[in-house]
Every structure is written in structure tokens, then in C-alpha cells.
Amino acid sequence: MPRAGARVRVTGLQKKTEFNGSLGTVKGAVDGGRFCVLLDGEAGRELSLKPENFSLEAAGRAIGPDAPFASVRCDAALLAAGVAAHAGKWRQCADLYLQAYMIADSGWIAKYNSWSGYTSVLREDHFVASKGDLEVLKRVAKDESVPRLDRSRAHMTRGYVLYSLGDREGAARSYRQAMVLCKAATAEERTRNVLLPDERAMKLLPTPSGPIFDDTLKTASENLASIELPAQMDTQSIAESMATRFQENLEIGQEPQQAFDQAFADGMPKFLTPIGPNVANLASTKLELDRLMTVSGSVCDHCGGARGAKGITLLKCKRCGLAYYCSIECQKAQWKAGHKAACRAPGEVKVGDRLMLENVANIDEYHGMYNGMIVEVQRASSEEGRWDVGMVGGEIGKCASIATTELKRLRPVA
Numbered sequence: 001m002p003r004a005g006a007r008v009r010v011t012g013l014q015k016k017t018e019f020n021g022s023l024g025t026v027k028g029a030v031d032g033g034r035f036c037v038l039l040d041g042e043a044g045r046e047l048s049l050k051p052e053n054f055s056l057e058a059a060g061r062a063i064g065p066d067a068p069f070a071s072v073r074c075d076a077a078l079l080a081a082g083v084a085a086h087a088g089k090w091r092q093c094a095d096l097y098l099q100a101y102m103i104a105d106s107g108w109i110a111k112y113n114s115w116s117g118y119t120s121v122l123r124e125d126h127f128v129a130s131k132g133d134l135e136v137l138k139r140v141a142k143d144e145s146v147p148r149l150d151r152s153r154a155h156m157t158r159g160y161v162l163y164s165l166g167d168r169e170g171a172a173r174s175y176r177q178a179m180v181l182c183k184a185a186t187a188e189e190r191t192r193n194v195l196l197p198d199e200r201a202m203k204l205l206p207t208p209s210g211p212i213f214d215d216t217l218k219t220a221s222e223n224l225a226s227i228e229l230p231a232q233m234d235t236q237s238i239a240e241s242m243a244t245r246f247q248e249n250l251e252i253g254q255e256p257q258q259a260f261d262q263a264f265a266d267g268m269p270k271f272l273t274p275i276g277p278n279v280a281n282l283a284s285t286k287l288e289l290d291r292l293m294t295v296s297g298s299v300c301d302h303c304g305g306a307r308g309a310k311g312i313t314l315l316k317c318k319r320c321g322l323a324y325y326c327s328i329e330c331q332k333a334q335w336k337a338g339h340k341a342a343c344r345a346p347g348e349v350k351v352g353d354r355l356m357l358e359n360v361a362n363i364d365e366y367h368g369m370y371n372g373m374i375v376e377v378q379r380a381s382s383e384e385g386r387w388d389v390g391m392v393g394g395e396i397g398k399c400a401s402i403a404t405t406e407l408k409r410l411r412p413v414a
């Protein structure tokens, strides 16, 4: 990552092509993973460039000693981030922490503190993380020249952000990668001290990395577990609380149907609402929905084996991207065993599919349906690109027309 003061040459611009080949000086990181570059001989002309649009020039061309310049800027950005946090300006705070991190060289004592600050703010849900945030997290996570501690924190934070944006598959992948990095930390990496604020955030104290790795590992595994088995975890307690509520409703004199409906409405968490009163076998329907809601990818979808032939990553079905296998053999076997019929390419929908509503804007029009609910496709709507869907187990014949883009594919049933 270029630091402030680094000399660069502009290259590969598609629009402002007249600047290709120009020399300039990096002023610092800006939003969206870009860098502000001050061009030579252009009287204050600055460009905001992606990293692929400049190359580092030989150090001999640098003007003046750039290291002090960089560290002064880092300290200033870090202090300003603290001020922004106290003022509740969280987006600005995150940007300043990130700026401090990006322009610092690896020897700067507060470098990890800046990264910790940036990633913590992203995980605190003060604002919706941007595409730029996701890019930066990905870049740091994958950069092998970056300390493993920073990279594991990047993966874990990316998991948080992706999950909050509705990408459960992506979140699960990020959490798994964070776990792999934490487990691979060497004794030397675990004893390395980083500076972090004390409890009152008054001063920075040397803190060993070991407990931070442990905390990242614990958080990532817990979050992954909650993504992988959301429904199963809740099935038992949901069923019990509904049964209790049903009894109570009967005891206070409600008619059985009313007692059931109310217990059902009260007891069903939002994400499970799909199961309506018209299911013959509640238990088996819930099992089916548990499977749909489960994010796969930790084990082979055919044999249950945990690891792919190429190491930690399992092979992914190229068509749907939602099924995982330990080997080509398992993939072929599962294709024959039912995945052929269950596999759906992005945007592909067939009658009978169960999908999740997402991004439905005008939700009230749809008979109280809402995003996050699982629906079953009944038939193609008269309008192109839309489907008549009904609640799984819901009122028979009651449908709403939903656009393909408002239907999220779930884990294939086979």
C-alpha cells in the first residue's frame, strides 16, 4: 500500500487519458479504497485514483524525506478519528482511522490501533458500510504482506458487514477464513505486542496479540454457527413456547382455532413465519425449511466430509454457487442423486421452488408478506419476469405476484 509522500506514475486511466504517464505524489488514502495523488506541474491538480491506476516510482525520485511526513499525518488522522467518535460522526471516524492505517508504514506503533478502530466502528452498525469498505476489507484480508492479526480482523469484520447486507454465504466464507488465520497464528505472532487504548480510552497500552486472535476466533466461530444452523437452533424452543401459549390460550377460554392462530402468530420468529396453518406435518416442513435456511460450505453436500481436496476450500457448484463438494467424484454423485433437478442458476426460477422474499419494497400490498419470508412459487404471473408465490403452508390459493429480482435463492434441496 503506498504511503503518503510516495512517488507514483499514473497509468491505465480510461477516461482522463491525458494524465497517463504523469508523475505525482500520494497525499493519502481517500474513501472507496482510492488514493489522492497530487500531480507534478499541474498547480494543485489532484486525482483520486484506484491502486491499479498508478505504479510506484523509484525512491530516488522522491522529494524530501517522506517518512516523517507520513507519521505526522497518521498521528493527526488518529487523533481526529477520536474527536469524530466523541462527536458521534461515525462515518468520518471510520474514514479517519482507515486513512491513518493506509498511509502508515508497517513500523508505526499505532498502526494496529488504527485498523482496530476502523473495523470496530464498522461492526457497531452506526451506518451502512459502503462498497469501498468491503473492498478495503477484502484487500487487507488477502494481502499476505499484512500482519495476520490485521488480516483475521478484516475477514471477521467483512463477515459482519456481508451478513448485515443479507449475504449469508459471503459472511460464512469470511468467518471461516478468519478462523483459519487465527488458528494458524504462530507463537511469535501471538506474543507480539500491539498498542490499544486502555479501558477509559485515555492512553494506548501494549497488548499481546494472542488474546485478540482468540477473541476473533471465538466471535467468528459463534457467528458462523448462528448462520449455519439458524432454524435448528430455534426449532425446539419455538415449538415449546408455541405449545405453552396454545395451552394458555385454551385455558383462558379461547376457541381452539383462535388459540392456535394467536399462539402461532406470537411464537413464530420473523424469519420462520413461512410455515402457515396448511401444513400436514409441521415437523417435516420445518426440517425442510431448516435445510433451505442453512448455509452450506463447511462440509461436502454429498458425503459430509469437511475438507476439499485443495485444502480448506470445498469445490463449489459452478452453476448455482450454493452447493459444495469435497471432490469431483462427490459432485458427480450428488448431481445424479438430485442436485441436477435442484440446481438453479442465478435468476432461474421454476414452479414449486421455495425462495426467500428480499428487496420487496411495497410490502403491504402483498397480503402482509415481508422480506425474509420463505415463499413457494405457484405459477408464472401474467406479467413477464414475475411469479405468483404463496406462503409455505399458507392460505390455499392466496398468491402475490413477485418479481424474480425480489426472490433470493436458498440452499438447494438436494
Ligand SMILES: [Zn+2]
Residues within 6 Å of the ligand: 300, 301, 302, 303, 304, 305, 325, 326, 327, 330
Ligand atoms: Zn464428499
Ligand SMILES: [Zn+2]
Residues within 6 Å of the ligand: 317, 318, 319, 320, 321, 322, 323, 339, 343, 344
Ligand atoms: Zn448447483
